[in-house]
Amino acid sequence: MKNIKNGWHIVYILIFVVAVLCSIKLAYSQKVIDNESKSELSTRSFPKNQEKRNGIQILCYHRIVKDNSLTNVTKKLSNNDQIHEYSVTLPTFKHQIRTLKQHHARIISMKTAEMMMKSGKKFKHQYVVITFDDCDQTIFENAVPFLEQQGIPYTMFIVTGQVGNYNRGNQMEDWSKIQSLNKKSKLVTFGFHSNNFHYLVDNKPALTLPENYQAFKKDLHESQEKFQNKLHIKSNLYAYPYGKATDRIQDYLQKHGYVTFSLNMGIIDNDRDTKKGALPRIMVTNKSWKQGVLKWLR
Template sequence: MFFQKSWHVIFVLICISIVIFMGISEYKAKEAQIHVQKEISSGKLSQQELHSNGILVLCYHRVSYSNKDLSTKIALDLSNNEQLHEYTVSKGQLKRQVEYLQKHDVRIISVQKAISLIRSNQPLKHKYVVFTFDDVDRTVVDNVKPLFHEMGNLPFTVFVVTGNTGRYDNGTELATWKVLKEIIGQKNVTLGVHTNDMHYLSGNTPALKVKGNYHKFVKDYYKSEKVFKEHIGHKTPFFAYPYGEGTPREQRFLAQHGMYTFSLQNGIIQQGQDLSQPLPRTMIDSKAWNQIVKKWVEAK
């Protein structure tokens, strides 16, 4: 009788544990979905932008060796982070995108060249693209670096969360400082920052948008600058907002410290672009590629 009652208790505890586990899993899935919604680029290109020369900055995250790559499939299956599903492009897809741009005479330039063109305040006579990659996981190192080297040593920029290097995050392995130093040793690779430890949501709001977080942001900025300089030997003037946005006060601070900042607002950089404000940037998935990039490239 005692054993029978014990098994009943154990069974009830197991059922409760399963319910709790399922609840936590569902909560994490919802949080991951919110994470994705916040990182989608917003806004449409105006007709004037659509039919103009200028600079389009592209944002990527994970670049798998192939869509059928076993490690990629395992990561996607195990992770609740919908961003891995939405924003993972294969190396083959990225190659075809680069070839498409080259076929249509779009010039792929470095972020430094883009800043130089903006500062010249001259009419832009061509269509230009800047490639950027956020978070910098191992797939960028293993797949983007050799691909861009093979295709003519194409320039690209990576934005690193300085306090997260070397960690595993939602199914992705972030690059270590040792690896980061190796890739920026390659010509045409630029390293920027993505905060030190403020790439997260607080009550479904990006940390940099939370009222009262300004002083925390300032402390985080100086920490990221210190960590970056310790490992790379100098500071960087390039900053990408986590989730694409911050506050006007934070932007003024960054501009006063000589930083060029990037949002996730769709747009074409043109003559007269204000460098004291965040530069537009488009996060790439199949929808954005077709509705933003291809429409702009093919518009007359």
């Protein structure tokens, strides 16, 4: 009988240890996700001298979710920034599009924006480019049908090594759906968001570490191959994970004809300096919409 009691004591201790280890792992995972979320929010404040000015503002979205009881309950039960900061409800997204139009901002494709920048002509209006990072499933379910119905052009930046995966609490869309959209839509443009460089090292974006330069070139080649094999297209668009990279990577991409994108607040206006380097792009949250978009709109 004594041996049986001792045996149960050992079992209880093992269960306790496992529970503690699981708690530590969950806490660490949450901390990693929180750090990633904070790192990807748009940096800096919107430049005062760009308010109400003509030019191009590029908007970045991550998740467009339905406004239903499940979404509301999830938000109340979770403090995950992926749900709060990264998610915009579909009604809010539609309202934001309507707001842009009501202020006479012209929503254009990325290709049109490129042509306008290259032309050297002065911007005579306010223009907006809609972009999505990561290629999350909610974008296909909620944002794409609305944009296609409204005839609004948009750009998707794909983490090619994570297509179809469950990543950072979100389900990435699979290649079959991306291929189908590429074939039937005349409004969508695709760009790179790395192959597998969407992570932090000591709270720093992996592409900001000088030692990753050669690995970055290999990673880019892998993304290019997947675009060719899966979509039969090429792209010259590269959105930096977390909006940052080294100057050496920026020089390499620019030398090879790429247009790169940061997550800095601001617009591309008639000042030549705003067209140099990684272009400003605002990650849309409630805060950045008020401080970066509404302050800019006339």
